[in-house]
Amino acid sequence: MTVFHNARIWSGKTFYDWLETNENGIIVNAGNGAPPENKQKVDLKGAFVIPGLHDSHIHVYSLGRTAFRLNLQGIKSLDELKVKLKQYADAHPEHQWIVGFGWDQDQFDDPIYPSKHDLDSVVPDRPVVLFRACHHIAVLNSLALSTIGIDLDTPNPPGGLIDRQDGVPTGILREDALRIITPYIEKMPDDIRELIFKKGLEICSAFGLTSVHTNDPKAWKIYKKIAENNDLPIRVFLTIPFRELDQEDSPNANEEIGLLKAKRVKLFADGSLGASTAALNDPYSDRSAKDAEGKGILIHSSEELIEMVKKIHMSGFIVETHAIGDRAAEQVLSAYNKLGLERQVLTHCQVLSPKAIELMKKSKTIANIQPAFILTDSYWANARVGDRIRWSYAWKTLLDQEIVCAGGSDSPIETANPLVGIHCAVFRKTNAFPNGWNNDERLSILEAISIYTFGGAFAVGEENKLGLLEPGYYADLTVLDTDIISNPDKLLNANVISTFIAGKEKYRLNS
Ligand SMILES: [Zn+2]
CATH class of the missing domain: 3.10.310.70 (Diaminopimelate Epimerase; Chain A, domain 1)
Structure with a gap:
């Protein structure tokens, strides 16, 4: 039994002064006032603690590789x-x-x-x-x-x-x-690839992440080796590409080794808004798309997509589909609905439509969103989509519809620092819009923290074990030097002091 004390702890529901964990790192008791006596103690020295942060869409390998490019x-x-x-x-x-x-x-x-x-x-x-x-x-x-x-x-x-x-x-x-x-x-021997994976994980850990939902090709074998050596500094929920389903060296659904678990399979429905290849219902407002109709590119026919979604589901994995434009989102959500699948994942959700939101609600689809995208996209998104901006990057609208949102970075596309993502969700300030971009869609600080904690856990079906700091949950902690709930304006200056996973310290600043 260990007691974590001398901290202000946001559990996701309420504040505590201390947490008590069992030998498996699961919280058995939490409270305020004096901590229980005669226990092994971890003194958090007045720090501010939140549930361990998830990045719900990241590319750990590519992130690690940036250090070498x-x-x-x-x-x-x-x-x-x-x-x-x-x-x-x-x-x-x-x-x-x-x-x-x-x-x-x-x-x-x-x-x-x-x-x-x-x-x-x-x-x-x-x-x-x-x-x-x-x-x-x-x-x-x-x-x-x-x-x-x-x-x-x-x-x-x-x-x-x-x-x-x-x-x-x-x-x-x-x-x-x-x-x-x-x-x-990309040809790289496995020992170099292992170094790159470890570099990516190290970057994530130092940003205070305790879980990543990562999209990496040909990764299982290497993650498995790192996990077997007990060298993972964070929980790794691996999303494999569709083409790796049922391949040699690929995991089975929910296969688990230490902190590693295989959860989702990735599909792509369209391109990107920046490149004007995201599939929109109507032509790009700035005529930037190069395809014949000027509406961007759907990668698959609806029939193909349904078959692929079905195959993933039959294999026991959660489906994660990249959809940026409203036409792509509607195509994917129609497939989920047609097959009667609930709680699958729609990743990016940049441009939606009332129809897409309705379909999301109906199928309880999880919106995997990347708040830090606004830092780049606010430069040109209004021009690209015109009036459709009302339904774009519209995260408050999604939460108001009781759609579960999970926060991610898509790093290395944007920084993997989750505090930057939370800041973007709360303030929507960018260089292009220093006073905030589409401020109606701002989230409260508690909503923003929740999408990076509970929302992340929900997107991998682990919301009964992760994402809150309540009895029955793992003691995955992100320990900060700043009370970001009382002072969200200090988010960008807050430092991660340490992280704990299942009660074990995995990262410490300056160590
Ligand atoms: Zn991505």
């Missing part, structure tokens, strides 16, 4: 991109391919896409691929294009686009055209 986040011009590329290429002669990420032409002084010529002017002699912030678009130099076999005669691959000018590829590839690059840049 050229980071172009926040650059403000094409010239700056070139300078950074040159510096990186010079500093890393060991990389056969130069891989970067994070540029966003909407944040350039002159918002035009980079081209192969821009990259050739800096690095002509090694293949270069630079992913846009959304990871649905990349720019390649000429050597990269020829290395992967793209020339004048290459047709657009299914689900993808090769941008051309006068018939000549510009260097920009979109959506499934990016898959052509994968075999060239």
Whole structure:
């Protein structure tokens, strides 16, 4: 029996001064005033404690990999991109391919896409691929294009686009055209992959996360090894890609090893709003979509989608489908409804419609939302969707309809810091909208914390064990130096002091 005391503890329902756990790290008692005597004690030194934070949609492997790639986040011009590329290429002669990420032409002084010529002017002699912030678009130099076999005669691959000018590829590839690059840049021995996974987990743990719902391909075998060695610093709920269902080295539904558990299978219904490939019911208001109808791209027919959803469900997994546009959301939710499936997951939910919200309610679908997306998307979302903004990033509307929302980052798309996500949900302040963007959709601080705790637990079906600090729940704690409930304006300055999982300390600041 251990008593955690000398803290202000938000349980998700009420405040406590102390928690008592059993030998399995499960809370057996909680209260106020003097803690029980004659127990082993953990002194939290006046800290502020909330239930362990979940990230309900993240890519741990890609996050870990950012530490080993050229980071172009926040650059403000094409010239700056070139300078950074040159510096990186010079500093890393060991990389056969130069891989970067994070540029966003909407944040350039002159918002035009980079081209192969821009990259050739800096690095002509090694293949270069630079992913846009959304990871649905990349720019390649000429050597990269020829290395992967793209020339004048290459047709657009299914689900993808090769941008051309006068018939000549510009260097920009979109959506499934990016898959052509994968075999060239992703080949990595398992021991290096293990290091990358561990780096990603370490970053998450230091941000105060105790659970991640992560989408990583070919990951089970490596997570399993880390879990068997008792080296996971957080709970890992793995979402596997659809193509890995029933494959060798893939987990069974609910397979569990220590802090690792396989819960969901991922499908994609459309692209991204930033790349104007998210599927909308009506054309993009700024005519930015490149497809024939100007409404974005549905990846599957409704029949195909239903078959895939059915297959996942029959295998015992929860279905997690990426849907950003209202047409994609309606297609997915219709599939869930048609099959009579409840409590599946719709990830991103950026542009919805009254019909989509109705269908979500009916099927008790979980809205997996990414509040920190507004930091980037508020620059252009109004232009992309026009009046549909009423139903976009409309998280308060969802909660008012009693739709359970789970908060995630989609990191490395946005920062994995959950306090930034909570801040975005509460204040909706961005550089583009310093006084708040669509403030009717602000959440209260308690609502925002709840989507990253209870909502996360609910999205993996663990809401009877995780997400609250009440008797019967695991003592998964995020320990902060700041009372973020009384002072939500201090969210961005709050520090994570430590995390505990099932009562065991897993992270400590400066340790
Ligand atoms: Zn994602």
